[in-house]
Amino acid sequence: MSGFIKKNSPFDRTLYKKNHSNINIGNFREYSGNYISQALKNIFTRIDFPAADIVHFEGFAVISCGSKCRYPKILSLIDPWAIRQTRKSEIESNATKKAIFRIGAIVSNILERVYLKKYNHVHVVSPTDAIALKESHNLSNVVHIPVSFDQRNMSPKKTDYSINNKLKIVFWGDLHIDYLLESLRWYLLNVHRVITLQIDVDLYILGRTSKTYITEKIPTLIESSNTHIIEWTQDLNSFLSSMDIAVLPDLSGTGLKNRTLHAMALGIPTLGSKFAFEGISIESAASKAICSTSQDYIKTLTELSTSSQQRSDLACTLKSVISDSYDTTVITTEWEHLYQATNKVTLRSRG
The missing domain is CATH 3.40.50.2000 (Glycogen Phosphorylase B;)
Known part of the structure; x- marks a missing residue:
């Protein structure tokens, strides 16, 4: 498994490899920031991916990168940017900022509509956002897996x-x-x-x-x-x-x-x-x-x-x-099932 994830990502590769001995954690690239401008820039950026059973993308900034990857892929979008920008515009009192958020919502909506369908699965953390994405973009590849809390x-x-x-x-x-x-x-x-x-x-x-x-x-x-x-x-x-x-x-x-x-x-x-x-x-x-x-x-x-x-x-x-x-064991199992559905192999945890 390889990936393209945020620099401050909560995805702990060392711990995941420890718990799943049959998974080879390959090349994970990192990036900083998660903005619409980066998402637009990445449309024209050449990105080479080494052979992998799964490539895991994380964040809106890399939404366009999946179209350049021929391997099974997941985009962890976390939450929909078009909805985020729309809601920001609704409560913004400054006219200039409101206009910027509205433009951001339009651009985000276009990027989501064009690129989300190119992934095997698109992950968000909220079931409400999953429903909204499915309905707004007519998608069948959206799944929701929440964050975990080890109490x-x-x-x-x-x-x-x-x-x-x-x-x-x-x-x-x-x-x-x-x-x-x-x-x-x-x-x-x-x-x-x-x-x-x-x-x-x-x-x-x-x-x-x-x-x-x-x-x-x-x-x-x-x-x-x-x-x-x-x-x-x-x-x-x-x-x-x-x-x-x-x-x-x-x-x-x-x-x-x-x-x-x-x-x-x-x-x-x-x-x-x-x-x-x-x-x-x-x-x-x-x-x-x-x-x-x-x-x-x-x-x-x-x-x-x-x-x-x-x-x-x-x-x-x-x-x-x-x-x-939201228990860690429950969430880990959900991710295992998603990876299994993506590349059709069984991911076995260490007993």
Whole structure:
């Protein structure tokens, strides 16, 4: 098996070769960035592939490269770029950026329509995105395999759901991403400002950037006794597990959200938008986790602030979803089946 993957790819070739002794991991090329401009450039770039049973491509930037490969091939698209660019345009207030995103959506749609059909299989992480791709481009080669979470190696998990003097809420996300920055702005104005008048709350903002950057982007955000900007934490899991609630009010986005799955796996009661939970099948018992309006957040946060049992029930239901659908063993087996379907040979794990 050879491939063309992103430089920071989560695909661990050394570990995969260790677990699958009959697979010869061949030449894997790496590239940096994943942009529409690169996808267009690669249309005119000569790429030679050594003989392989399977060639695994990863990312939108190499979408056109499969047409030059005569071997069985898989494209791990992760999430559809045309949908991503369309959603960005829908929430963008700047006219110039909105136009750029719309053009990006059109170009991405053309590239997807022309090149996706040339692969044996096209992989995305969300079942919602898989359905959208199949319908929009009339494809039959789209499969969805989610990311995996090895809960055994995730610690410390949250186990204490007792009521404290203050409800500790964490907003978590990379605030260099425009729609997450807008999501925080929306939450502060429509939820946090109201909820602080009703219950005792501490909001912790973990934005993967500096206080200066955040306050420049959101001038009305001022650190106070109930609003805290966290620039960096040495132990993410410990920090998150010390929180009572995680809120992910994403206003846009595509694909599965690792932040949502991560919080669920740690046993943190998690509330979020339809975008934060997109592609994640949660039971009706945890339906309150999805909040459509500011009133949904306010109502559920108020309920959870006084009930340790409701917190525990919500957390346990969400955590069970990870165990059932995102366990590493389950996901590894799904990939094995996909590789087998692609090159018609059985991939045997080491017993």
